[in-house]
Amino acid sequence: MVASNTNPKSKRIVIQPVTRVEGHGKVTILLDENNKVKQARLHIVEFRGFERFIQGRPFWEMPVVVQRLCGICPVSHHLCAAKAIDQIVGGENLTPPAEKLRRLMHYGQTFQSHSLHFFHLASPDLLFGFNADPSIRNIIGVAAEYPELAKQGILMRKFGQEVIKATSGKKIHGTGAIPGGMNKNLSIHERDELLKDIDQMVQWSHGALNIAKNYTLEHMDTALEFGTFESNHMSIIREDGAMDLYNGGLRAIDKDGNKIFDHVDNQKYTDIIAEEVKNWSYMKFPFIKSIGTENGWYRVGPLSRVNTCDFIDTPEAEAARIEFKDITGGKPNHLTLAYHWARMIEVLHSIEKIKELLHDPDLQGKDLVTKGDRRDEGIGVIEAPRGTLFHHYKVNKDDQVTMCNLIVSTTSNNEAMNRAVQKVAEDHLSGQPEITEGMLNHVEVATRAYDPCLSCATHDMAQMPLKVTLLNVDGQVIDERIKQ
Amino acid sequence: MPGKITLEIDGVQIEADQGQYLIDAADNAGVYIPRLCHKPGLEPYGSCRLCTVVVNGRHCSACTTPVANNMVVENATENLQDFRKMIVEMLFVEGNHFCMFCEKSGNCELQGIAYRLGITAPQFPYLWTKKEVDASHPDILIDHNRCILCARCVRTSKDLDGKHVFDFTERGDKKKISVNSSARLAGTDVDITDQALDSCPVGALLRKREGYQVPVGQRLYDLKPIGTNIESPSTDNDKK
Numbered sequence: 235m236v237a238s239n240t241n242p243k244s245k246r247i248v249i250q251p252v253t254r255v256e257g258h259g260k261v262t263i264l265l266d267e268n269n270k271v272k273q274a275r276l277h278i279v280e281f282r283g284f285e286r287f288i289q290g291r292p293f294w295e296m297p298v299v300v301q302r303l304c305g306i307c308p309v310s311h312h313l314c315a316a317k318a319i320d321q322i323v324g325g326e327n328l329t330p331p332a333e334k335l336r337r338l339m340h341y342g343q344t345f346q347s348h349s350l351h352f353f354h355l356a357s358p359d360l361l362f363g364f365n366a367d368p369s370i371r372n373i374i375g376v377a378a379e380y381p382e383l384a385k386q387g388i389l390m391r392k393f394g395q396e397v398i399k400a401t402s403g404k405k406i407h408g409t410g411a412i413p414g415g416m417n418k419n420l421s422i423h424e425r426d427e428l429l430k431d432i433d434q435m436v437q438w439s440h441g442a443l444n445i446a447k448n449y450t451l452e453h454m455d456t457a458l459e460f461g462t463f464e465s466n467h468m469s470i471i472r473e474d475g476a477m478d479l480y481n482g483g484l485r486a487i488d489k490d491g492n493k494i495f496d497h498v499d500n501q502k503y504t505d506i507i508a509e510e511v512k513n514w515s516y517m518k519f520p521f522i523k524s525i526g527t528e529n530g531w532y533r534v535g536p537l538s539r540v541n542t543c544d545f546i547d548t549p550e551a552e553a554a555r556i557e558f559k560d561i562t563g564g565k566p567n568h569l570t571l572a573y574h575w576a577r578m579i580e581v582l583h584s585i586e587k588i589k590e591l592l593h594d595p596d597l598q599g600k601d602l603v604t605k606g607d608r609r610d611e612g613i614g615v616i617e618a619p620r621g622t623l624f625h626h627y628k629v630n631k632d633d634q635v636t637m638c639n640l641i642v643s644t645t646s647n648n649e650a651m652n653r654a655v656q657k658v659a660e661d662h663l664s665g666q667p668e669i670t671e672g673m674l675n676h677v678e679v680a681t682r683a684y685d686p687c688l689s690c691a692t693h694d695m696a697q698m699p700l701k702v703t704l705l706n707v708d709g710q711v712i713d714e715r716i717k718q
Numbered sequence: 719m720p721g722k723i724t725l726e727i728d729g730v731q732i733e734a735d736q737g738q739y740l741i742d743a744a745d746n747a748g749v750y751i752p753r754l755c756h757k758p759g760l761e762p763y764g765s766c767r768l769c770t771v772v773v774n775g776r777h778c779s780a781c782t783t784p785v786a787n788n789m790v791v792e793n794a795t796e797n798l799q800d801f802r803k804m805i806v807e808m809l810f811v812e813g814n815h816f817c818m819f820c821e822k823s824g825n826c827e828l829q830g831i832a833y834r835l836g837i838t839a840p841q842f843p844y845l846w847t848k849k850e851v852d853a854s855h856p857d858i859l860i861d862h863n864r865c866i867l868c869a870r871c872v873r874t875s876k877d878l879d880g881k882h883v884f885d886f887t888e889r890g891d892k893k894k895i896s897v898n899s900s901a902r903l904a905g906t907d908v909d910i911t912d913q914a915l916d917s918c919p920v921g922a923l924l925r926k927r928e929g930y931q932v933p934v935g936q937r938l939y940d941l942k943p944i945g946t947n948i949e950s951p952s953t954d955n956d957k958k
């Protein structure tokens with residue numbers, strides 16, 4: 235973190251990189267002469283090289299190529315691209331074994347990604363407090379103080395990775411999903427290996443859920459104001475209104491829980507969602523068309539999913555959802571800090587789903603691929619750990635990709651994260667004579683609640699240098715730094 | 719036995735048939751000499767130089783050198799392995815090889831040899847030459863990004879398929895595989911059943927829409943390193 239004086243009248247503070255979020259980002263806070271926050275923004279440098287790179291590539295490469303966008307949630311991209319490409323080969327009505335195997339992979343991914351976020355990235359703030367000494371407030375500190383918890387975090391993540399390996403061939407960047415289905419089933423041996431640990435995982439998931447829940451309830455005063463604002467929420471939803479992380483129509487609700495749209499065929503996403511470009515950020519700002527750019531922004535991710543769904547179809551996560559909804563009297567929950575609690579409800583849901591699937595004999599099925607009429611356009615939508623993810627491809631008659639558009643979850647949360655940063659900066663930094671590390675960490679905590687994945691958001695294949703440019707009020711560049 | 723001779727490879731005596739090429743004699747004796755342009759069933763070609771060995775003190779390609787009685791051959795020496803590494807690294811930087819998502823990954827001879835030689839990253843700078851994909855044929859595609867100019871498709875099409883679909887055009891670093899039609903691959907008489915399609919050691923000549931069907935862990939070189947079938951012929955690996 236760097237604090238720099240830039241101008242005799244106003245002072246610009248740059249927090250970079252945002253630590254403990256995936257990838258790189260930058261927050262700038264502009265103070266006026268009285269140390270009041272003038273403006274606070276999260277900048278993410280979007281790099282559109284990827285869409286160019288895949289032009290002309292054969293369409294069946296997509297599920298394997300696009301997952302390289304991200305080292306944290308590659309399975310979401312793998313499956314989302316596969317869902318889009320299913321439509322190109324007319325294979326979107328998967329065989330039951332193929333759909334269940336993909337779901338197993340996806341729940342494994344959600345389980346590992348959420349566990350990683352909670353234990354490694356979020357727990358230091360929750361366990362030690364936002365103002366705690368940064369030398370303790372990290373995963374090493376957690377391991378020293380709460381060794382059992384740290385161990386659980388590592389083993390839960392590992393379990394999720396084993397599920398991914400069993401379904402895709404590798405813990406990271408496998409090939410399981412192919413156009414119209416899957417290239418492998420789950421052997422009895424693989425199933426039995428996973429079943430050995432499943433009950434332990436369910437138990438630990440309850441433990442993690444309790445930490446997140448109790449934290450929120452015990453710190454309700456903080457949570458009620460911390461980076462909190464009302465918003466629309468969006469996710470996909472099963473036909474009967476159940477939470478569904480893999481498939482469903484699009485549902486959006488407003489701040490009071492009224493439906494803005496419901497069960498919209500995700501092939502028609504461009505009818506309801508558009509992306510706005512702002513001059514100060516390379517990252518686009520998606521919004522709900524019917525409401526417009528000003529108020530049409532929405533949140534996605536665990537909090538939104540728990541808000542949008544009517545119920546969860548696994549008993550223990552459903553009980554947790556009911557408890558969660560009780561605190562807002564059934565209305566949508568808008569607390570930024572409640573993302574952690576919602577995320578852990580999903581961890582429990584994912585592990586319950588994994589358990590259910592492991593006992594399903596369809597996973598040993600051999601009917602794994604289906605094909606139908608060839609199309610030249612395909613759209614895949616999935617609930618990635620961080621929220622709704624869209625993959626859209628067009629292909630020519632020679633099977634080459636001619637167009638690709640991705641809306642990643644972090645992009646959907648762009649406006650919300652900026653609002654959270656602005657709110658926290660105003661509440662915790664404004665008018666203070668001195669800016670402390672703890673105050674700056676408050677800003678990061680607000681961003682971190684959304685678990686932003688900046689490498690997804692920037693569509694970058696490799697590590698990208700971070701360029702920081704400082705401008706004074708007259709727009710002159712006074713400092714520039716590049717971080718490799 | 720008539721026509722039998724003996725020679726020595728890396729200090730080990732082997733028997734060979736008179737008139738055999740050194741690489742075939744080594745194969746029969748269970749000694750793997752790395753190769754890319756050589757393929758059983760095709761005439762010796764000698765272009766990739768990966769099979770370079772030292773015979774009686776002189777460098778030569780094992781795929782074009784006939785055996786002789788009492789030959790003394792060096793094969794798996796450090797010098798020769800280093801030399802082979804250099805060739806493979808040059809192939810990697812000349813083309814645009816993204817093993818991480820290539821559909822031939824795990825079944826690719828170039829990748830297999832790179833792993834066997836212990837190459838992690840090439841020591842030369844990548845050239846990033848812009849190359850084309852010819853996807854004009856409904857069932858077959860050529861990705862020039864991955865072509866290593868081994869001429870196996872050229873020779874297989876001509877000698878085994880009796881067609882002459884492929885040949886080279888241009889020279890030097892512009893050299894590339896071309897097809898016998900100005901309308902690209904779609905205009906040729908190449909067929910999905912042509913043996914030429916199976917002759918490509920890399921992911922340059924492919925049947926469309928078949929990629930990634932074999933799961934990671936079950937692909938050819940996931941199971942055993944390239945060359946294992948020659949060293950311990952009981953495995954099914956490499957039966958190509």
Ligand code: FES
Pocket residue numbers: 752753754755756763764765766767768769770779780781782
């Ligand atoms: S294999 Fe002998 S020169 Fe290519």
